[in-house]
Amino acid sequence: MIDRDEVLHVARLARLALSEEEVERMARELSAVLDHIERISELDLEGVPPTSHVIDVAGALREDEPQPSLPRDIVLEQAPAVEDGGFLVPSPGG
Amino acid sequence: MTDVTSLSAVEAAERVRAGELAPVEVFAAYRDRAAADELNAFLWVADDAGDAADPATSPLGGVPIAAKDLFCTEGVPSQAGSRILEGYRPPYTATVVRRLAEAGAPLLGKTNQDEFAMGSSTENSGYGPTLNPWDRTRVPGGSSGGSAAAVAAGLAPWAIGSDTGGSIRQPAALCGIVGLKPTYGACSRYGMIAFASSLDQAGPLARDVRDAALLFAHMVGRDERDATSLEFPEPVRLPEAERLDGLRLGVPEELSSDEAGIEPGVREAVEASLGLAEELGATVQSIQLPHAPHALSAYYLIAPAEASSNLARYDGVRYGLRVDDYDTLLEMYERTRAAGFGPETKRRIMLGTYALSSGYYDAYYGRAQRVRTKISEDFRAAFEDVDFVVTPTAPTVAFPLGAKTDDPLAMYLSDYCTVPMPLAGIPAISIPNGLSEGLPVGLQLAGPAFSENRLLDAAYALEQAIGFDGSAVRA
Numbered sequence: 001m002i003d004r005d006e007v008l009h010v011a012r013l014a015r016l017a018l019s020e021e022e023v024e025r026m027a028r029e030l031s032a033v034l035d036h037i038e039r040i041s042e043l044d045l046e047g048v049p050p051t052s053h054v055i056d057v058a059g060a061l062r063e064d065e066p067q068p069s070l071p072r073d074i075v076l077e078q079a080p081a082v083e084d085g086g087f088l089v090p091s092p093g094g
Numbered sequence: 095m096t097d098v099t100s101l102s103a104v105e106a107a108e109r110v111r112a113g114e115l116a117p118v119e120v121f122a123a124y125r126d127r128a129a130a131d132e133l134n135a136f137l138w139v140a141d142d143a144g145d146a147a148d149p150a151t152s153p154l155g156g157v158p159i160a161a162k163d164l165f166c167t168e169g170v171p172s173q174a175g176s177r178i179l180e181g182y183r184p185p186y187t188a189t190v191v192r193r194l195a196e197a198g199a200p201l202l203g204k205t206n207q208d209e210f211a212m213g214s215s216t217e218n219s220g221y222g223p224t225l226n227p228w229d230r231t232r233v234p235g236g237s238s239g240g241s242a243a244a245v246a247a248g249l250a251p252w253a254i255g256s257d258t259g260g261s262i263r264q265p266a267a268l269c270g271i272v273g274l275k276p277t278y279g280a281c282s283r284y285g286m287i288a289f290a291s292s293l294d295q296a297g298p299l300a301r302d303v304r305d306a307a308l309l310f311a312h313m314v315g316r317d318e319r320d321a322t323s324l325e326f327p328e329p330v331r332l333p334e335a336e337r338l339d340g341l342r343l344g345v346p347e348e349l350s351s352d353e354a355g356i357e358p359g360v361r362e363a364v365e366a367s368l369g370l371a372e373e374l375g376a377t378v379q380s381i382q383l384p385h386a387p388h389a390l391s392a393y394y395l396i397a398p399a400e401a402s403s404n405l406a407r408y409d410g411v412r413y414g415l416r417v418d419d420y421d422t423l424l425e426m427y428e429r430t431r432a433a434g435f436g437p438e439t440k441r442r443i444m445l446g447t448y449a450l451s452s453g454y455y456d457a458y459y460g461r462a463q464r465v466r467t468k469i470s471e472d473f474r475a476a477f478e479d480v481d482f483v484v485t486p487t488a489p490t491v492a493f494p495l496g497a498k499t500d501d502p503l504a505m506y507l508s509d510y511c512t513v514p515m516p517l518a519g520i521p522a523i524s525i526p527n528g529l530s531e532g533l534p535v536g537l538q539l540a541g542p543a544f545s546e547n548r549l550l551d552a553a554y555a556l557e558q559a560i561g562f563d564g565s566a567v568r569a
Contacts, residue, residue: 054519
Protein backbone atom coordinates (compact mmCIF):
# COMPACT_ATOMS: atom_id res chain seq x y z
CA MET A 1 0.00 0.00 0.00
CA ILE A 2 1.12 3.49 -0.76
CA ASP A 3 -0.68 6.29 1.07
CA ARG A 4 -1.40 9.91 0.39
CA ASP A 5 1.68 11.22 2.23
CA GLU A 6 3.95 8.88 0.31
CA VAL A 7 2.40 10.00 -2.98
CA LEU A 8 3.08 13.63 -2.07
CA HIS A 9 6.66 12.84 -1.00
CA VAL A 10 7.41 10.94 -4.23
CA ALA A 11 5.72 13.64 -6.35
CA ARG A 12 8.04 16.21 -4.77
CA LEU A 13 11.08 14.02 -5.53
CA ALA A 14 9.84 13.70 -9.12
CA ARG A 15 9.18 17.45 -9.44
CA LEU A 16 5.57 16.79 -10.34
CA ALA A 17 2.65 18.91 -9.15
CA LEU A 18 -0.44 16.75 -8.59
CA SER A 19 -4.04 17.89 -8.19
CA GLU A 20 -6.07 16.61 -5.22
CA GLU A 21 -7.89 14.25 -7.54
CA GLU A 22 -4.58 12.96 -8.97
CA VAL A 23 -3.16 12.30 -5.49
CA GLU A 24 -6.11 10.06 -4.62
CA ARG A 25 -6.04 8.26 -7.95
CA MET A 26 -2.26 7.81 -7.86
CA ALA A 27 -2.41 6.26 -4.39
CA ARG A 28 -5.04 3.79 -5.56
CA GLU A 29 -3.41 2.90 -8.89
CA LEU A 30 0.16 2.66 -7.63
CA SER A 31 -1.01 0.43 -4.78
CA ALA A 32 -2.69 -1.94 -7.25
CA VAL A 33 0.41 -2.10 -9.46
CA LEU A 34 2.79 -2.51 -6.50
CA ASP A 35 0.56 -5.24 -5.13
CA HIS A 36 1.15 -7.24 -8.33
CA ILE A 37 4.85 -6.39 -8.48
CA GLU A 38 5.40 -7.49 -4.85
CA ARG A 39 5.20 -11.08 -6.07
CA ILE A 40 8.90 -10.98 -6.82
CA SER A 41 9.51 -10.79 -3.08
CA GLU A 42 8.50 -14.49 -2.98
CA LEU A 43 11.55 -15.47 -5.07
CA ASP A 44 14.73 -16.73 -3.47
CA LEU A 45 17.36 -14.48 -5.03
CA GLU A 46 20.11 -15.04 -2.49
CA GLY A 47 23.50 -14.75 -4.18
CA VAL A 48 22.01 -13.85 -7.60
CA PRO A 49 23.98 -10.97 -9.15
CA PRO A 50 22.00 -8.03 -10.57
CA THR A 51 21.92 -7.44 -14.34
CA SER A 52 22.09 -3.87 -15.57
CA HIS A 53 23.43 -4.58 -19.06
CA VAL A 54 22.46 -7.72 -20.94
CA ILE A 55 24.87 -8.01 -23.85
CA ASP A 56 28.64 -7.99 -23.36
CA VAL A 57 30.24 -4.92 -24.87
CA ALA A 58 34.02 -4.73 -25.18
CA GLY A 59 36.08 -1.83 -26.45
CA ALA A 60 33.16 0.57 -26.47
CA LEU A 61 35.34 3.53 -25.62
CA ARG A 62 36.47 5.83 -28.41
CA GLU A 63 39.45 8.16 -28.42
CA ASP A 64 38.79 11.19 -26.24
CA GLU A 65 39.16 13.77 -29.00
CA PRO A 66 37.40 17.13 -28.83
CA GLN A 67 34.65 17.54 -31.44
CA PRO A 68 32.79 20.72 -32.31
CA SER A 69 29.56 21.16 -30.33
CA LEU A 70 26.27 22.40 -31.78
CA PRO A 71 26.39 26.17 -32.37
CA ARG A 72 25.06 28.18 -29.42
CA ASP A 73 22.27 29.84 -31.42
CA ILE A 74 20.98 26.44 -32.59
CA VAL A 75 20.96 25.11 -29.03
CA LEU A 76 19.14 28.15 -27.68
CA GLU A 77 16.64 28.25 -30.53
CA GLN A 78 14.19 25.82 -28.86
CA ALA A 79 14.41 27.25 -25.34
CA PRO A 80 11.28 28.80 -23.78
CA ALA A 81 13.29 31.76 -22.42
CA VAL A 82 16.77 33.03 -23.29
CA GLU A 83 18.89 35.95 -22.09
CA ASP A 84 22.49 36.99 -22.81
CA GLY A 85 23.25 33.79 -24.70
CA GLY A 86 22.02 31.50 -21.94
CA PHE A 87 18.88 29.71 -20.74
CA LEU A 88 16.74 32.01 -18.59
CA VAL A 89 15.15 30.50 -15.49
CA PRO A 90 13.20 32.07 -12.62
CA SER A 91 14.86 32.67 -9.28
CA PRO A 92 15.34 29.49 -7.22
CA GLY A 93 13.50 31.59 -4.62
CA GLY A 94 12.04 30.52 -1.31
CA MET B 95 -0.64 -0.04 -64.54
CA THR B 96 -0.06 -1.64 -61.13
CA ASP B 97 -0.83 0.38 -58.08
CA VAL B 98 2.62 0.84 -56.54
CA THR B 99 1.18 0.54 -53.02
CA SER B 100 0.17 -3.06 -53.80
CA LEU B 101 3.87 -3.97 -54.15
CA SER B 102 5.91 -5.09 -51.17
CA ALA B 103 8.74 -2.72 -50.30
CA VAL B 104 11.29 -5.27 -51.56
CA GLU B 105 9.45 -5.47 -54.90
CA ALA B 106 9.12 -1.69 -55.17
CA ALA B 107 12.83 -1.19 -54.43
CA GLU B 108 13.80 -3.83 -57.02
CA ARG B 109 11.65 -2.18 -59.69
CA VAL B 110 13.10 1.25 -58.97
CA ARG B 111 16.64 -0.09 -59.19
CA ALA B 112 15.79 -1.89 -62.45
CA GLY B 113 14.53 1.39 -63.90
CA GLU B 114 10.97 0.05 -64.22
CA LEU B 115 9.46 2.37 -61.64
CA ALA B 116 10.14 6.03 -60.92
CA PRO B 117 11.01 6.64 -57.26
CA VAL B 118 9.00 9.88 -57.30
CA GLU B 119 5.96 7.79 -58.18
CA VAL B 120 6.51 5.55 -55.14
CA PHE B 121 6.97 8.53 -52.84
CA ALA B 122 3.97 10.39 -54.25
CA ALA B 123 1.67 7.35 -53.98
CA TYR B 124 2.44 6.88 -50.30
CA ARG B 125 2.58 10.59 -49.60
CA ASP B 126 -0.97 10.96 -50.90
CA ARG B 127 -2.20 8.05 -48.82
CA ALA B 128 -0.40 9.25 -45.68
CA ALA B 129 -1.78 12.78 -46.12
CA ALA B 130 -5.32 11.33 -46.33
CA ASP B 131 -4.76 9.30 -43.11
CA GLU B 132 -8.06 8.73 -41.28
CA LEU B 133 -6.53 6.59 -38.53
CA ASN B 134 -4.47 9.33 -36.80
CA ALA B 135 -1.46 7.15 -37.59
CA PHE B 136 0.63 10.12 -38.74
CA LEU B 137 1.54 13.21 -36.72
CA TRP B 138 3.51 14.77 -39.58
CA VAL B 139 3.83 13.97 -43.29
CA ALA B 140 6.73 15.06 -45.54
CA ASP B 141 6.15 17.19 -48.65
CA ASP B 142 9.00 15.68 -50.62
CA ALA B 143 11.71 13.05 -50.43
CA GLY B 144 14.38 15.56 -49.39
CA ASP B 145 17.99 14.73 -50.15
CA ALA B 146 18.09 10.96 -49.56
CA ALA B 147 20.58 8.90 -51.56
CA ASP B 148 20.06 8.33 -55.31
CA PRO B 149 17.22 5.75 -55.38
CA ALA B 150 18.39 4.10 -58.60
CA THR B 151 21.70 3.01 -57.10
CA SER B 152 20.79 2.56 -53.43
CA PRO B 153 19.61 -0.69 -51.84
CA LEU B 154 16.31 0.69 -50.53
CA GLY B 155 15.41 2.20 -53.91
CA GLY B 156 13.76 5.38 -52.63
CA VAL B 157 10.98 3.45 -50.87
CA PRO B 158 10.13 5.84 -48.01
CA ILE B 159 9.85 5.01 -44.31
CA ALA B 160 7.47 6.14 -41.63
CA ALA B 161 9.31 6.77 -38.36
CA LYS B 162 7.84 6.65 -34.87
CA ASP B 163 7.64 10.17 -33.45
CA LEU B 164 10.39 9.50 -30.89
CA PHE B 165 13.11 9.26 -33.56
CA CYS B 166 14.77 12.66 -33.71
CA THR B 167 14.67 14.07 -37.23
CA GLU B 168 16.46 17.34 -37.92
CA GLY B 169 14.05 20.23 -38.44
CA VAL B 170 11.02 17.94 -38.30
CA PRO B 171 8.65 17.67 -35.30
CA SER B 172 9.87 14.94 -32.93
CA GLN B 173 7.62 14.91 -29.89
CA ALA B 174 7.60 11.30 -28.67
CA GLY B 175 3.81 11.58 -28.60
CA SER B 176 4.06 14.07 -25.73
CA ARG B 177 2.60 17.54 -25.28
CA ILE B 178 5.70 18.47 -23.28
CA LEU B 179 7.66 18.31 -26.56
CA GLU B 180 4.99 19.91 -28.75
CA GLY B 181 6.60 21.55 -31.74
CA TYR B 182 10.11 20.37 -30.82
CA ARG B 183 12.28 20.23 -33.94
CA PRO B 184 15.62 18.61 -33.07
CA PRO B 185 18.90 19.99 -34.44
CA TYR B 186 20.07 16.46 -35.32
CA THR B 187 18.83 13.15 -36.76
CA ALA B 188 18.77 9.71 -35.12
CA THR B 189 21.45 7.36 -36.44
CA VAL B 190 19.01 4.72 -37.73
CA VAL B 191 16.98 7.33 -39.65
CA ARG B 192 20.21 8.75 -41.13
CA ARG B 193 21.43 5.27 -42.10
CA LEU B 194 18.14 4.43 -43.80
CA ALA B 195 18.22 7.73 -45.72
CA GLU B 196 21.77 6.96 -46.84
CA ALA B 197 20.60 3.52 -47.99
CA GLY B 198 17.88 5.19 -50.09
CA ALA B 199 14.81 5.34 -47.80
CA PRO B 200 13.64 8.93 -47.38
CA LEU B 201 11.39 9.99 -44.51
CA LEU B 202 7.66 9.79 -45.37
CA GLY B 203 6.37 10.97 -42.02
CA LYS B 204 6.34 10.70 -38.25
CA THR B 205 3.91 8.31 -36.61
CA ASN B 206 1.76 8.44 -33.52
CA GLN B 207 2.73 6.58 -30.37
CA ASP B 208 1.98 6.26 -26.69
CA GLU B 209 3.64 9.16 -24.90
CA PHE B 210 7.36 8.38 -24.49
CA ALA B 211 6.54 4.81 -25.66
CA MET B 212 4.69 4.10 -22.42
CA GLY B 213 1.65 2.08 -23.33
CA SER B 214 0.19 -0.84 -25.23
CA SER B 215 -2.62 0.86 -27.14
CA THR B 216 -1.42 4.28 -28.44
CA GLU B 217 -4.23 5.78 -26.35
CA ASN B 218 -1.59 7.46 -24.17
CA SER B 219 -0.55 9.74 -27.04
CA GLY B 220 -0.86 13.45 -26.29
CA TYR B 221 -2.23 13.80 -29.83
CA GLY B 222 -5.20 11.42 -29.66
CA PRO B 223 -5.34 7.65 -30.22
CA THR B 224 -4.56 5.83 -33.46
CA LEU B 225 -7.33 3.58 -34.80
CA ASN B 226 -6.86 -0.03 -35.84
CA PRO B 227 -7.42 -0.35 -39.61
CA TRP B 228 -9.09 -3.76 -39.11
CA ASP B 229 -11.73 -2.21 -36.86
CA ARG B 230 -11.68 1.50 -36.18
CA THR B 231 -13.39 1.07 -32.82
CA ARG B 232 -10.33 -0.84 -31.58
CA VAL B 233 -6.77 0.02 -30.60
CA PRO B 234 -3.81 -0.70 -32.89
CA GLY B 235 -1.68 -1.78 -29.93
CA GLY B 236 1.28 0.20 -28.79
CA SER B 237 3.41 1.91 -28.23
CA SER B 238 4.40 1.92 -31.94
CA GLY B 239 0.70 1.90 -32.91
CA GLY B 240 0.98 4.67 -35.50
CA SER B 241 3.76 2.84 -37.35
CA ALA B 242 1.86 -0.47 -37.21
CA ALA B 243 -1.46 1.02 -38.36
CA ALA B 244 0.24 2.98 -41.16
CA VAL B 245 1.90 -0.14 -42.58
CA ALA B 246 -1.19 -2.34 -42.13
CA ALA B 247 -3.41 0.21 -43.88
CA GLY B 248 -0.91 0.72 -46.72
CA LEU B 249 -0.31 4.36 -45.77
CA ALA B 250 3.41 3.53 -45.56
CA PRO B 251 5.37 0.75 -47.25
CA TRP B 252 7.32 0.06 -44.05
CA ALA B 253 8.13 1.78 -40.80
CA ILE B 254 10.44 1.90 -37.84
CA GLY B 255 9.45 1.74 -34.21
CA SER B 256 10.99 1.06 -30.83
CA ASP B 257 10.44 -1.85 -28.49
CA THR B 258 11.06 -1.67 -24.74
CA GLY B 259 8.61 -4.30 -23.47
CA GLY B 260 6.78 -5.22 -26.67
CA SER B 261 6.17 -1.89 -28.38
CA ILE B 262 7.05 -3.17 -31.87
CA ARG B 263 5.81 -6.76 -31.61
CA GLN B 264 2.44 -6.20 -29.90
CA PRO B 265 1.13 -3.50 -32.31
CA ALA B 266 2.47 -5.55 -35.25
CA ALA B 267 0.42 -8.49 -33.92
CA LEU B 268 -2.74 -6.43 -33.37
CA CYS B 269 -2.49 -4.87 -36.85
CA GLY B 270 -1.60 -8.04 -38.79
CA ILE B 271 1.93 -7.11 -39.85
CA VAL B 272 5.53 -8.17 -39.09
CA GLY B 273 7.53 -6.56 -36.29
CA LEU B 274 11.09 -7.34 -35.22
CA LYS B 275 12.68 -6.42 -31.90
CA PRO B 276 16.40 -6.86 -32.51
CA THR B 277 19.13 -7.96 -30.11
CA TYR B 278 19.92 -5.16 -27.65
CA GLY B 279 22.73 -3.11 -29.20
CA ALA B 280 22.10 -4.19 -32.82
CA CYS B 281 20.72 -0.74 -33.72
CA SER B 282 22.04 2.54 -32.41
CA ARG B 283 19.83 4.35 -29.90
CA TYR B 284 21.43 7.71 -30.72
CA GLY B 285 18.64 10.20 -31.38
CA MET B 286 15.87 7.97 -30.04
CA ILE B 287 14.07 9.89 -27.30
CA ALA B 288 14.79 7.62 -24.33
CA PHE B 289 12.26 5.65 -22.29
CA ALA B 290 14.23 2.85 -20.54
CA SER B 291 17.78 2.87 -21.84
CA SER B 292 18.76 -0.69 -20.86
CA LEU B 293 15.77 -2.07 -22.79
CA ASP B 294 14.97 0.34 -25.67
CA GLN B 295 15.74 -1.00 -29.12
CA ALA B 296 14.76 0.22 -32.60
CA GLY B 297 13.38 -2.19 -35.17
CA PRO B 298 11.35 -2.56 -38.36
CA LEU B 299 7.57 -2.92 -38.84
CA ALA B 300 6.74 -4.27 -42.27
CA ARG B 301 4.12 -5.88 -44.47
CA ASP B 302 6.04 -9.15 -44.68
CA VAL B 303 9.17 -10.85 -43.35
CA ARG B 304 11.38 -10.06 -46.37
CA ASP B 305 10.53 -6.34 -46.12
CA ALA B 306 11.39 -6.44 -42.40
CA ALA B 307 14.72 -8.13 -43.18
CA LEU B 308 15.68 -5.62 -45.87
CA LEU B 309 14.89 -2.64 -43.64
CA PHE B 310 16.65 -4.20 -40.64
CA ALA B 311 19.76 -4.88 -42.77
CA HIS B 312 20.23 -1.13 -43.14
CA MET B 313 19.51 -0.21 -39.53
CA VAL B 314 22.17 -2.29 -37.79
CA GLY B 315 25.74 -1.51 -36.85
CA ARG B 316 28.05 0.01 -34.33
CA ASP B 317 27.67 3.74 -33.77
CA GLU B 318 30.31 5.75 -31.98
CA ARG B 319 27.51 7.85 -30.49
CA ASP B 320 25.88 4.92 -28.68
CA ALA B 321 28.40 3.08 -26.51
CA THR B 322 25.99 0.14 -26.13
CA SER B 323 25.73 -0.42 -29.89
CA LEU B 324 27.55 -3.34 -31.49
CA GLU B 325 28.73 -4.36 -34.94
CA PHE B 326 26.26 -6.96 -36.20
CA PRO B 327 28.34 -10.15 -36.48
CA GLU B 328 27.24 -11.05 -40.03
CA PRO B 329 25.45 -9.43 -42.96
CA VAL B 330 21.65 -9.46 -42.58
CA ARG B 331 20.27 -11.64 -45.41
CA LEU B 332 16.90 -11.69 -47.14
CA PRO B 333 15.23 -14.90 -45.91
CA GLU B 334 14.59 -17.70 -48.40
CA ALA B 335 13.91 -20.79 -46.26
CA GLU B 336 10.95 -22.90 -47.33
CA ARG B 337 11.46 -25.74 -44.84
CA LEU B 338 12.16 -25.94 -41.13
CA ASP B 339 13.86 -29.34 -41.16
CA GLY B 340 15.65 -30.05 -37.91
CA LEU B 341 14.50 -26.84 -36.26
CA ARG B 342 13.60 -27.31 -32.58
CA LEU B 343 10.81 -25.06 -31.31
CA GLY B 344 10.08 -24.69 -27.61
CA VAL B 345 6.71 -23.67 -26.19
CA PRO B 346 7.17 -22.26 -22.68
CA GLU B 347 4.51 -23.56 -20.31
CA GLU B 348 4.59 -20.34 -18.30
CA LEU B 349 3.65 -18.19 -21.31
CA SER B 350 0.78 -20.43 -22.38
CA SER B 351 -0.78 -20.90 -18.95
CA ASP B 352 -4.05 -19.41 -17.80
CA GLU B 353 -2.14 -16.78 -15.87
CA ALA B 354 -0.90 -15.46 -19.22
CA GLY B 355 -4.56 -14.72 -20.09
CA ILE B 356 -4.37 -16.25 -23.58
CA GLU B 357 -7.74 -16.05 -25.37
CA PRO B 358 -9.04 -19.32 -26.87
CA GLY B 359 -8.92 -17.94 -30.43
CA VAL B 360 -5.32 -16.85 -29.98
CA ARG B 361 -4.36 -20.20 -28.49
CA GLU B 362 -5.97 -22.09 -31.37
CA ALA B 363 -4.16 -19.95 -33.96
CA VAL B 364 -0.79 -20.59 -32.31
CA GLU B 365 -1.47 -24.33 -32.07
CA ALA B 366 -2.40 -24.42 -35.76
CA SER B 367 0.88 -22.71 -36.68
CA LEU B 368 2.87 -25.11 -34.53
CA GLY B 369 1.19 -27.89 -36.54
CA LEU B 370 2.29 -26.20 -39.78
CA ALA B 371 5.83 -25.90 -38.38
CA GLU B 372 5.89 -29.65 -37.80
CA GLU B 373 4.70 -30.25 -41.36
CA LEU B 374 7.65 -28.15 -42.52
CA GLY B 375 10.04 -30.41 -40.59
CA ALA B 376 10.34 -28.69 -37.21
CA THR B 377 9.97 -30.43 -33.88
CA VAL B 378 7.87 -28.83 -31.16
CA GLN B 379 8.44 -29.46 -27.46
CA SER B 380 7.28 -28.00 -24.20
CA ILE B 381 9.92 -26.07 -22.24
CA GLN B 382 10.18 -24.15 -18.97
CA LEU B 383 11.02 -20.52 -18.37
CA PRO B 384 10.45 -20.65 -14.61
CA HIS B 385 10.93 -16.92 -14.00
CA ALA B 386 8.86 -15.71 -16.96
CA PRO B 387 5.78 -15.11 -14.75
CA HIS B 388 7.89 -12.57 -12.82
CA ALA B 389 9.13 -10.78 -15.93
CA LEU B 390 6.25 -8.33 -15.92
CA SER B 391 6.97 -7.32 -12.32
CA ALA B 392 10.69 -6.87 -13.01
CA TYR B 393 9.87 -4.92 -16.14
CA TYR B 394 7.44 -2.57 -14.40
CA LEU B 395 10.13 -1.73 -11.87
CA ILE B 396 13.15 -1.43 -14.17
CA ALA B 397 11.46 0.45 -17.02
CA PRO B 398 9.73 3.11 -14.84
CA ALA B 399 12.89 3.53 -12.74
CA GLU B 400 14.96 4.27 -15.84
CA ALA B 401 12.15 6.42 -17.25
CA SER B 402 11.92 8.53 -14.10
CA SER B 403 15.59 9.35 -14.57
CA ASN B 404 15.44 9.85 -18.36
CA LEU B 405 12.38 12.10 -18.13
CA ALA B 406 13.98 14.39 -15.54
CA ARG B 407 15.30 16.39 -18.51
CA TYR B 408 11.83 17.77 -19.33
CA ASP B 409 11.97 20.73 -17.01
CA GLY B 410 10.94 23.71 -19.13
CA VAL B 411 14.49 25.07 -19.41
CA ARG B 412 16.16 24.01 -22.67
CA TYR B 413 13.30 22.91 -24.97
CA GLY B 414 9.64 22.02 -24.97
CA LEU B 415 6.84 23.36 -22.84
CA ARG B 416 7.11 25.92 -20.03
CA VAL B 417 3.92 27.02 -18.25
CA ASP B 418 3.29 30.71 -17.49
CA ASP B 419 2.11 30.64 -13.88
CA TYR B 420 5.01 30.25 -11.44
CA ASP B 421 6.99 32.31 -9.01
CA THR B 422 9.96 30.09 -8.22
CA LEU B 423 12.14 27.67 -10.15
CA LEU B 424 10.64 24.71 -8.28
CA GLU B 425 7.11 25.79 -9.16
CA MET B 426 8.16 26.20 -12.78
CA TYR B 427 9.50 22.62 -12.87
CA GLU B 428 6.55 21.07 -11.05
CA ARG B 429 3.81 22.86 -12.96
CA THR B 430 5.47 22.47 -16.36
CA ARG B 431 5.78 18.73 -15.83
CA ALA B 432 2.23 18.52 -14.46
CA ALA B 433 0.86 20.28 -17.55
CA GLY B 434 3.05 18.55 -20.15
CA PHE B 435 2.94 14.88 -19.12
CA GLY B 436 -0.13 12.68 -19.54
CA PRO B 437 -1.55 10.38 -16.84
CA GLU B 438 0.39 7.22 -17.77
CA THR B 439 3.70 9.05 -17.96
CA LYS B 440 3.04 10.57 -14.55
CA ARG B 441 2.16 7.14 -13.19
CA ARG B 442 5.41 5.63 -14.45
CA ILE B 443 7.52 8.53 -13.23
CA MET B 444 5.91 8.13 -9.81
CA LEU B 445 6.38 4.34 -9.81
CA GLY B 446 10.00 4.66 -10.90
CA THR B 447 10.80 7.42 -8.44
CA TYR B 448 9.23 5.37 -5.64
CA ALA B 449 11.19 2.24 -6.64
CA LEU B 450 14.46 4.19 -6.61
CA SER B 451 13.76 6.18 -3.46
CA SER B 452 15.67 5.79 -0.23
CA GLY B 453 14.63 2.70 1.69
CA TYR B 454 13.00 0.96 -1.28
CA TYR B 455 15.86 0.64 -3.77
CA ASP B 456 17.02 -2.84 -2.69
CA ALA B 457 13.52 -4.22 -2.27
CA TYR B 458 12.37 -3.05 -5.69
CA TYR B 459 14.95 -1.97 -8.27
CA GLY B 460 17.78 -4.13 -6.90
CA ARG B 461 15.50 -7.14 -6.70
CA ALA B 462 14.14 -6.58 -10.20
CA GLN B 463 17.69 -6.57 -11.57
CA ARG B 464 18.30 -9.95 -9.91
CA VAL B 465 15.10 -11.33 -11.44
CA ARG B 466 16.44 -10.07 -14.75
CA THR B 467 19.53 -12.25 -14.28
CA LYS B 468 17.31 -15.28 -13.66
CA ILE B 469 15.25 -14.56 -16.78
CA SER B 470 18.41 -14.43 -18.91
CA GLU B 471 19.56 -17.71 -17.35
CA ASP B 472 16.17 -19.31 -18.13
CA PHE B 473 16.49 -18.39 -21.81
CA ARG B 474 20.12 -19.56 -21.94
CA ALA B 475 19.08 -22.93 -20.54
CA ALA B 476 16.13 -23.17 -22.96
CA PHE B 477 18.36 -22.46 -25.96
CA GLU B 478 20.47 -25.50 -25.09
CA ASP B 479 17.44 -27.66 -25.92
CA VAL B 480 15.63 -25.65 -28.58
CA ASP B 481 16.51 -23.18 -31.34
CA PHE B 482 13.60 -20.78 -30.80
CA VAL B 483 10.95 -20.08 -28.21
CA VAL B 484 7.41 -19.71 -29.61
CA THR B 485 4.51 -17.89 -27.92
CA PRO B 486 1.48 -15.82 -28.87
CA THR B 487 2.72 -12.23 -29.26
CA ALA B 488 -0.22 -10.80 -27.32
CA PRO B 489 -2.71 -12.73 -25.19
CA THR B 490 -5.66 -11.16 -27.02
CA VAL B 491 -6.65 -9.64 -30.32
CA ALA B 492 -7.05 -5.86 -30.58
CA PHE B 493 -9.29 -4.62 -27.78
CA PRO B 494 -11.86 -1.79 -27.99
CA LEU B 495 -10.71 1.80 -27.51
CA GLY B 496 -11.10 2.74 -23.86
CA ALA B 497 -11.42 -0.86 -22.64
CA LYS B 498 -8.29 -0.75 -20.48
CA THR B 499 -7.56 2.94 -20.00
CA ASP B 500 -8.98 2.96 -16.47
CA ASP B 501 -7.13 -0.17 -15.38
CA PRO B 502 -3.35 0.25 -15.72
CA LEU B 503 -2.61 -3.29 -14.57
CA ALA B 504 -4.94 -4.84 -17.19
CA MET B 505 -3.13 -2.78 -19.83
CA TYR B 506 0.26 -3.93 -18.53
CA LEU B 507 -0.83 -7.58 -18.75
CA SER B 508 -1.08 -7.29 -22.55
CA ASP B 509 2.76 -7.29 -22.47
CA TYR B 510 2.88 -10.63 -20.63
CA CYS B 511 4.48 -12.59 -23.47
CA THR B 512 6.71 -9.80 -24.81
CA VAL B 513 8.52 -8.42 -21.73
CA PRO B 514 10.80 -11.40 -20.98
CA MET B 515 12.81 -10.99 -24.23
CA PRO B 516 13.99 -7.39 -23.81
CA LEU B 517 14.90 -8.15 -20.19
CA ALA B 518 17.25 -10.82 -21.63
CA GLY B 519 18.29 -8.57 -24.56
CA ILE B 520 17.36 -11.25 -27.10
CA PRO B 521 15.68 -10.78 -30.49
CA ALA B 522 12.05 -11.69 -31.16
CA ILE B 523 9.77 -11.36 -34.17
CA SER B 524 6.00 -11.23 -34.46
CA ILE B 525 4.35 -12.48 -37.65
CA PRO B 526 0.66 -12.54 -38.63
CA ASN B 527 -0.91 -15.80 -37.50
CA GLY B 528 -4.35 -15.66 -39.07
CA LEU B 529 -7.49 -14.10 -37.67
CA SER B 530 -9.61 -14.68 -34.60
CA GLU B 531 -13.05 -13.06 -34.59
CA GLY B 532 -11.98 -11.22 -37.74
CA LEU B 533 -8.96 -9.63 -36.04
CA PRO B 534 -5.26 -10.43 -36.50
CA VAL B 535 -3.38 -12.74 -34.14
CA GLY B 536 0.41 -12.55 -33.75
CA LEU B 537 2.89 -15.42 -33.44
CA GLN B 538 6.14 -14.65 -31.65
CA LEU B 539 9.47 -16.39 -32.19
CA ALA B 540 12.44 -15.53 -29.97
CA GLY B 541 16.04 -16.67 -30.38
CA PRO B 542 19.46 -16.18 -28.81
CA ALA B 543 21.33 -12.88 -29.16
CA PHE B 544 22.26 -12.11 -32.78
CA SER B 545 20.21 -15.00 -34.20
CA GLU B 546 18.18 -12.59 -36.38
CA ASN B 547 19.14 -14.23 -39.70
CA ARG B 548 17.96 -17.64 -38.53
CA LEU B 549 14.90 -16.09 -36.89
CA LEU B 550 13.96 -14.28 -40.11
CA ASP B 551 14.43 -17.51 -42.10
CA ALA B 552 12.11 -19.45 -39.81
CA ALA B 553 9.58 -16.60 -39.74
CA TYR B 554 9.64 -16.46 -43.54
CA ALA B 555 9.00 -20.19 -43.95
CA LEU B 556 6.15 -20.02 -41.45
CA GLU B 557 4.74 -16.90 -43.10
CA GLN B 558 4.53 -18.74 -46.44
CA ALA B 559 2.84 -21.71 -44.78
CA ILE B 560 0.35 -19.57 -42.84
CA GLY B 561 -0.49 -17.56 -45.97
CA PHE B 562 -1.93 -14.54 -44.15
CA ASP B 563 -3.51 -11.96 -46.46
CA GLY B 564 -3.70 -8.42 -45.11
CA SER B 565 -4.57 -6.77 -48.42
CA ALA B 566 -8.21 -6.14 -47.45
CA VAL B 567 -7.29 -3.33 -45.03
CA ARG B 568 -4.86 -1.71 -47.48
CA ALA B 569 -7.58 -1.00 -50.03
